[in-house]
Each structure stands twice: as C-alpha cells, then as structure tokens.
Amino acid sequence: MLTPQEVDTIVDGTNIQAFPKGTILLKEGQISDKCYFVLKGLIREYYLKDGDEKTTAFFTENEPVNSFTSNNSKSPSRSYLECIEDCILTVGTDDIIEAMCKKVPRLENLMRVEVEKNAGKFQDEYAAFIMSSPEERYVSLLEKRPGLMNRVPQHQIASFLGVKPESLSRIRKRLLTAK
Numbered sequence: 001m002l003t004p005q006e007v008d009t010i011v012d013g014t015n016i017q018a019f020p021k022g023t024i025l026l027k028e029g030q031i032s033d034k035c036y037f038v039l040k041g042l043i044r045e046y047y048l049k050d051g052d053e054k055t056t057a058f059f060t061e062n063e064p065v066n067s068f069t070s071n072n073s074k075s076p077s078r079s080y081l082e083c084i085e086d087c088i089l090t091v092g093t094d095d096i097i098e099a100m101c102k103k104v105p106r107l108e109n110l111m112r113v114e115v116e117k118n119a120g121k122f123q124d125e126y127a128a129f130i131m132s133s134p135e136e137r138y139v140s141l142l143e144k145r146p147g148l149m150n151r152v153p154q155h156q157i158a159s160f161l162g163v164k165p166e167s168l169s170r171i172r173k174r175l176l177t178a179k
Helices: 004-013 068-073 094-103 106-131 134-144 146-150 154-161 165-178
Strands: 016-019 024-026 035-040 043-049 052-059 080-083 087-092
Touching: 004 094, 004 106, 043 154, 052 154, 094 106, 134 146, 134 154, 134 165, 154 165
Parallel strands: none
Antiparallel strands: 016 087, 024 080, 035 087, 043 052, 043 080
16 A cells, blocks of 8 residues: 555656547557556557458556557557547656656555556456357456447447457347347
C-alpha cells in the first residue's frame, strides 16, 4: 500500500491526455516510446494482414496499454493502437517512469507485480482462445466483457473472435434460438 505522500507524488507526475475517437496512438512500423493507462474510453489493437484488419485486443477502463515488444526492443511495431471512443489516458514514457520510480522507490516493485499479473491473465486468455470454438469464444466474451458488445462495432468483435461478420451473425442467431 502506498502512503498518501507517495500517491500525491505519483498523481503530480502523471501525464493525463485526451484523445478523440479515431486517434491512432501507434502505427505499424513506428517504434513505441509510450505506454498508456485507460482512465476512460476504449482502445483496440489490430494488425493488418493482406489488407484486412485483425483485431487482437480491446483495452477499457483501468487497463494498461503498451506495445511491449516494440518498446522494449526499440523495434518497429507490427500492430496499431486505435482509440475506438474518445479516450482519457495516462501517458507514460521511460523517462517519466524512471523519474517516478526514483521519487517513489516502491513503485517499481508494484509495477512489476502488475505487469506479471497482466502477463498471466494474457496467457490464460490466449490458451482459452486457442482451445475454444468461435461460439465458445463469443459466449466467453459475453460473460467476461458484456459491455464491449455495445461499444465495439460487430465487424471488430467478429475479427477479435477470428470469424467473419456473417459467421458471428449465425452464432448469435443460433444462441438466441437455443434459449
């Protein structure tokens, strides 16, 4: 637990910015030098393959957003990060994080623990995705993140599930008639 003084130091050093819907935070080929935390809004990560967008993640309130591979290795990103809604984000850089960790030494350990928790969550989600059918993926998404259905266009949901929009329509119809 952080002390009130440590919290004040972190809040004072936090860079908060607003980004309108449609803003591309990172493009394929750019080297990521920022990390984000969603205070309000929704960000989508996607890749382009043969001209088609392949959605791989949605980030909503209270979730970190980063292209770790690009940022850590200083290599060009293969993905895009796009604001699907108007967003309010914290924006961090290596310099900001380093300065904050010097002022609040315990912050580095807290951040490491959070990164490890998120990595574990990602591993579990990836394994579940690989082992499930598109219909099971859709049901899981409805159970775990029901709010996404009203915030994300259906063609992006379909892409995230690894199906065509027509297949998603059939899945939804099948599930509605099964009730």
